[in-house]
Amino acid sequence: MEESPYIVKDTPGKGKGMFATRDIKRGTCIISESPLVYISKTDLVGTLQALNAMSKKNKKYFLALHNSYPELPQDVGVIKTNGLPLGSNSLDGAVYRVISRINHSCAPNVCHSWSSKLKKENIFAIHDIPAGSEILTDYLDRLMTREVRLKTLAAKFRFTCQCKNCVSESSEEFDAAVNRIDECSDLIMSCATFDPRKSIGYVREALGLIDKVGGWGKTTFYYDAYQISARHSNYMLAKEWADLLVESYRIEEGEEGEKYERYLRFSQNPKSHEMAGLGGYVNLTGA
Numbered sequence: 658m659e660e661s662p663y664i665v666k667d668t669p670g671k672g673k674g675m676f677a678t679r680d681i682k683r684g685t686c687i688i689s690e691s692p693l694v695y696i697s698k699t700d701l702v703g704t705l706q707a708l709n710a711m712s713k714k715n716k717k718y719f720l721a722l723h724n725s726y727p728e729l730p731q732d733v734g735v736i737k738t739n740g741l742p743l744g745s746n747s748l749d750g751a752v753y754r755v756i757s758r759i760n761h762s763c764a765p766n767v768c769h770s771w772s773s774k775l776k777k778e779n780i781f782a783i784h785d786i787p788a789g790s791e792i793l794t795d796y797l798d799r800l801m802t803r804e805v806r807l808k809t810l811a812a813k814f815r816f817t818c819q820c821k822n823c824v825s826e827s828s829e830e831f832d833a834a835v836n837r838i839d840e841c842s843d844l845i846m847s848c849a850t851f852d853p854r855k856s857i858g859y860v861r862e863a864l865g866l867i868d869k870v871g872g873w874g875k876t877t878f879y880y881d882a883y884q885i886s887a888r889h890s891n892y893m894l895a896k897e898w899a900d901l902l903v904e905s906y907r908i909e910e911g912e913e914g915e916k917y918e919r920y921l922r923f924s925q926n927p928k929s930h931e932m933a934g935l936g937g938y939v940n941l942t943g944a
């Protein structure tokens with residue numbers, strides 16, 4: 658039988674954590690796991706019923722998870738500490754026996770994705786991970802400046818992040834990059850119709866800054882650039898951006914992933930976007 662690619666064990670200062678037992682290649686699905694229990698921010702009664710309906714074995718696993726809120730009833734503390742949304746922005750979530758053991762880093766090596774088809778949470782390696790390294794995800798849903806990150810993590814998860822980006826003496830450069838990436842997002846939108854060449858320039862600037870800080874979150878920029886290129890009839894360029902978009906989702910979610918499937922058609926046929934060609938032709942080569 659093949660050895661599991663991970664092990665859960667104690668890690669100093671963080672409780673338990675997940676570690677690679679062998680070298681793991683970027684794009685590998687490390688674990689695909691069904692929830693112990695579903696939870697909902699909007700359906701308290703449903704959540705209570707789901708907690709009551711858990712099997713004895715699952716309840717035991719659930720209650721053994723970390724609780725950063727000891728002043729609250731154990732069920733509530735475990736949910737607040739370990740609940741993960743079912744996809745970004747979802748108000749419904751779940752708690753997992755193994756995946757809930759993954760600790761945070763602002764320079765993560767994996768990302769989460771929920772598959773509504775499989776009803777499982779998947780963890781994909783977004784970098785090559787050497788054997789023995791801790792498997793770390795980003796608990797935050799976007800890049801933030803150091804001060805905001807530290808405050809948010811302390812408030813929601815009650816720890817002080819010691820990752821390399823948080824302990825660095827020189828966070829100004831990182832913070833300036835994060836602020837500029839946010840500005841670029843706004844500028845891309847405001848120029849997209851009237852000055853698409855400038856818009857693409859801001860996309861390239863944001864992507865360069867993400868690389869510089871070792872961050873993640875390139876897919877929205879790839880999609881912006883694809884849409885702008887397709888809207889202005891640059892279909893070869895549009896295909897290049899769509900290819901980058903689809904490849905990112907393949908790494909983050911695998912070929913079974915919903916976003917991979919959703920965006921694949923743009924790579925196969927860049928003219929298939931509803932806005933394709935609507936902005937007339939503007940030469941974006943070299944923008």
Ligand SMILES: C[S@@+](CC[C@H](N)C(=O)[O-])C[C@H]1O[C@@H](n2cnc3c(N)ncnc32)[C@H](O)[C@@H]1O
Nearest residue numbers: 671672673723725739757758759760761814816
């Ligand atoms: C979802 S649990 C992660 C697994 C947990 N360490 C355990 O022992 O089960 C989240 C909690 O783990 C701890 N944690 C996660 N990442 C951490 C980090 N980078 N540094 C310190 N503690 C961390 C915090 O107590 C946080 O509230």
